[in-house]
Amino acid sequence: MHKRSIFRFIVFLLGIYVLWNTIAFADQTIRVAGDENYPPYEFTDRNGVYKGFNVDIMRAIARTAGMKIEIIPMRWKDAVEALEKNKIDVIQGMTKSAIRDKKFNFSKPILRNSQAIFVMKDTNNVSELQDLAGHTVSTQADDISEELIKNIPKVSLVVKSDQEQAIRELLDGSVDAFVGNRLTGYYVLQSLKEFDKVKIIGDPIYSTEYCIAASKKNTKIINLFNDGLSRIKKNGEYDRIYHKWFGETVSDGSLPFKRAALIIGVGIIIAFLWIFLSLHWNRSLKTLVSIRTRELANVNDELKMQQEKLEQNNRLRGKILENILDGIIAFDRDGYALGANIAAKELLQTDIEDGTRFDELKFNNDFIREGYFQALKGNIWRRDLEWQGKNKQTLNIDCNISPIKGPDDAVEGVIIVMHDYTESKLLNEAKEYDKLKTEFFANISHELRTPLSVMFAAIQLLELYGKSDDSDQLRGIIDKTAFGVKQNINRLTRLVNNIIDVTKADTGFLQLQLRDYNIVNVIEEITLSVVDFIENKGISIQFDTDIEEKIIACDIDKIERIILNLLSNSVKFTKAGGSILVKILDGEKFITISVKDTGIGIPKDKQDIIFERFRQVDKSISRNNEGSGIGLSLVKSLVELHDGTIRVESTYGCGSEFIIELPIRVIGDNIIDPERESINTEKTKMEFSDIYS
Numbered sequence: 030m031h032k033r034s035i036f037r038f039i040v041f042l043l044g045i046y047v048l049w050n051t052i053a054f055a056d057q058t059i060r061v062a063g064d065e066n067y068p069p070y071e072f073t074d075r076n077g078v079y080k081g082f083n084v085d086i087m088r089a090i091a092r093t094a095g096m097k098i099e100i101i102p103m104r105w106k107d108a109v110e111a112l113e114k115n116k117i118d119v120i121q122g123m124t125k126s127a128i129r130d131k132k133f134n135f136s137k138p139i140l141r142n143s144q145a146i147f148v149m150k151d152t153n154n155v156s157e158l159q160d161l162a163g164h165t166v167s168t169q170a171d172d173i174s175e176e177l178i179k180n181i182p183k184v185s186l187v188v189k190s191d192q193e194q195a196i197r198e199l200l201d202g203s204v205d206a207f208v209g210n211r212l213t214g215y216y217v218l219q220s221l222k223e224f225d226k227v228k229i230i231g232d233p234i235y236s237t238e239y240c241i242a243a244s245k246k247n248t249k250i251i252n253l254f255n256d257g258l259s260r261i262k263k264n265g266e267y268d269r270i271y272h273k274w275f276g277e278t279v280s281d282g283s284l285p286f287k288r289a290a291l292i293i294g295v296g297i298i299i300a301f302l303w304i305f306l307s308l309h310w311n312r313s314l315k316t317l318v319s320i321r322t323r324e325l326a327n328v329n330d331e332l333k334m335q336q337e338k339l340e341q342n343n344r345l346r347g348k349i350l351e352n353i354l355d356g357i358i359a360f361d362r363d364g365y366a367l368g369a370n371i372a373a374k375e376l377l378q379t380d381i382e383d384g385t386r387f388d389e390l391k392f393n394n395d396f397i398r399e400g401y402f403q404a405l406k407g408n409i410w411r412r413d414l415e416w417q418g419k420n421k422q423t424l425n426i427d428c429n430i431s432p433i434k435g436p437d438d439a440v441e442g443v444i445i446v447m448h449d450y451t452e453s454k455l456l457n458e459a460k461e462y463d464k465l466k467t468e469f470f471a472n473i474s475h476e477l478r479t480p481l482s483v484m485f486a487a488i489q490l491l492e493l494y495g496k497s498d499d500s501d502q503l504r505g506i507i508d509k510t511a512f513g514v515k516q517n518i519n520r521l522t523r524l525v526n527n528i529i530d531v532t533k534a535d536t537g538f539l540q541l542q543l544r545d546y547n548i549v550n551v552i553e554e555i556t557l558s559v560v561d562f563i564e565n566k567g568i569s570i571q572f573d574t575d576i577e578e579k580i581i582a583c584d585i586d587k588i589e590r591i592i593l594n595l596l597s598n599s600v601k602f603t604k605a606g607g608s609i610l611v612k613i614l615d616g617e618k619f620i621t622i623s624v625k626d627t628g629i630g631i632p633k634d635k636q637d638i639i640f641e642r643f644r645q646v647d648k649s650i651s652r653n654n655e656g657s658g659i660g661l662s663l664v665k666s667l668v669e670l671h672d673g674t675i676r677v678e679s680t681y682g683c684g685s686e687f688i689i690e691l692p693i694r695v696i697g698d699n700i701i702d703p704e705r706e707s708i709n710t711e712k713t714k715m716e717f718s719d720i721y722s
């Protein structure tokens with residue numbers, strides 16, 4: 030307790046002492062001197078501002094201790110002198126040495142200081158202080174380094190007023206080395222931008238304490254500064270100032286700190302910029318990617334839709350193709366099948382798979398093979414064909430084989446289209462037949478009515494003159510009407526016979542009564558039987574034969590009808606003054622009978638149809654003569670019953686020739702000689718009955 034009281038008392042006294050000192054200096058301005066160019070401790074910058082580590086420390090102490098100070102920059106030498114002569118109170122920073130310790134009172138160190146040897150980079154023979162012997166060395170006047178160099182023998186010393194001047198001597202090449210404060214040396218070289226040219230040799234030299242110096246007698250002021258110094262060390266002010274001047278500005282090494290800092294700073298900025306840009310770019314990229322992804326997804330959806338549509342269309346096309354009744358097959362230009370629909374497979378009765386080669390297929394028609402090769406050359410091949418279908422049914426096919434051409438007109442394949450028009454053909458034929466029948470009935474009605482009208486008129490005539498007393502006149506009228514009635518009865522009978530026979534021929538009931546006849550004789554007799562009649566019409570008729578006798582088996586009645594029918598047609602379509610030739614030509618297997626006239630002739634395109642039932646070439650042409658259009662059809666049936674053929678050769682406007690070929694065969698009976706009378710009677714009249722005399 031007692032000890033504590035004593036301690037408290039001592040602290041109290043110290044407090045009183047400091048307070049007294051503070052009060053003593055409170056009103057007094059302490060004059061502080063500093064080197065005007067000893068950076069970074071103290072120096073005047075380009076703008077004339079005096080600053081540095083020492084300046085900041087002094088101001089911080091003054092602020093903390095409540096002192097008024099005046100900092101006066103001056104040349105170092107002058108500062109030392111001013112302190113010695115008490116013209117100033119303190120020097121704000123001085124390296125403590127043995128000599129100086131005798132002259133001045135030093136505060137606690139404001140920092141530890143060291144000296145260094147600076148030489149040009151190409152100097153190699155200096156590695157410590159002693160190596161400077163015999164060299165020219167620059168230094169600052171009254172600086173601690175001056176004291177160090179003085180001890181080295183044979184050194185030529187160049188003393189300058191401040192460290193910068195001394196360093197410039199080194200840079201100019203006026204001296205071999207500069208010895209001075211290490212940190213100041215760095216600072217000056219950096220600010221002169223000459224650091225690259227200079228190197229620092231060896232370890233820190235003469236590590237000393239750097240303190241505030243006052244005159245030997247002025248202990249109080251030193252205590253005051255010591256107190257302030259410990260306060261700013263405690264409150265962190267000292268550290269901040271130290272870092273300001275030494276921690277950031279100057280660094281050891283070959284790279285000047287500022288430049289390094291600048292590079293690092295720029296590096297950091299670039300790194301930040303890069304990171305920022307990367308992040309930004311990344312974000313932009315992400316946005317872009319998400320936009321593109323969305324677009325792609327949309328395109329994808331669109332594509333999918335299009336694909337579905339395409340597939341749907343293809344399916345539809347396939348279905349249409351399958352269901353088309355026409356047979357369709359396509360081949361590529363190398364002859365591989367691209368496809369064939371059901372109708373094609375059925376029509377060709379071949380199973381065609383996709384990819385089947387054309388060569389492998391067996392068609393039931395050579396035309397397709399021929400057309401395929403033509404189409405490959407670029408030609409269109411088309412023909413109406415008849416081929417046997419499934420149940421041996423004859424099909425009518427309109428076959429179209431065309432090239433499939435590419436954009437440059439090159440043949441890329443072949444398409445075969447087969448249209449089965451069998452049904453429509455039959456239908457057309459049925460329609461046509463129906464039309465013909467209608468026409469036939471119209472004709473028939475006319476054919477029936479005309480003879481009836483004639484006969485009716487004849488009866489009326491008879492009624493009118495029947496009561497006449499004039500027997501001669503009555504006789505004449507009876508003869509005339511009897512002839513007319515007879516002729517028209519013949520005409521009606523012929524018509525009815527023809528219709529019956531045609532129907533019989535159609536149904537297969539028309540039978541031949543075959544007997545062996547000399548056909549030359551038969552034809553001649555028939556011809557002769559109508560000579561008078563024909564010549565009456567002003568038409569000449571001739572019979573010619575290259576053989577006298579030819580026995581064949583035939584039905585004389587039918588032959589008679591055939592020849593009389595042809596002759597009656599010749600008379601019908603030949604004008605007066607024309608001629609008719611009936612000719613017989615012998616042959617090996619057939620005998621040829623020709624009936625040729627110089628009549629109106631038959632147009633080429635009608636020559637085939639005249640043998641068809643109910644066909645007449647042209648009403649206007651045949652109008653002069655009546656006819657039902659069944660004569661030639663019946664003739665053809667009768668010829669064919671004899672296993673013969675009939676054809677016509679005609680030039681329109683010049684005449685026609687009907688040529689019959691009958692097979693030469695006999696049944697071996699007695700040969701019948703046709704009686705001329707049997708021919709030249711009623712039958713002739715009947716066959717010629719529709720030719721009005």
Ligand code: ADP
Pocket residue numbers: 598599602626628629630631639644645646647650651655656657658659660661662685
């Ligand atoms: P039709 O009873 O009408 O004469 P056909 O079958 O005998 O019937 O003859 C058919 C058609 O053939 C005739 O309407 C006529 O147009 C033509 N025709 C037949 N023979 C001859 C011929 N000798 N000269 C010119 N046309 C003919």
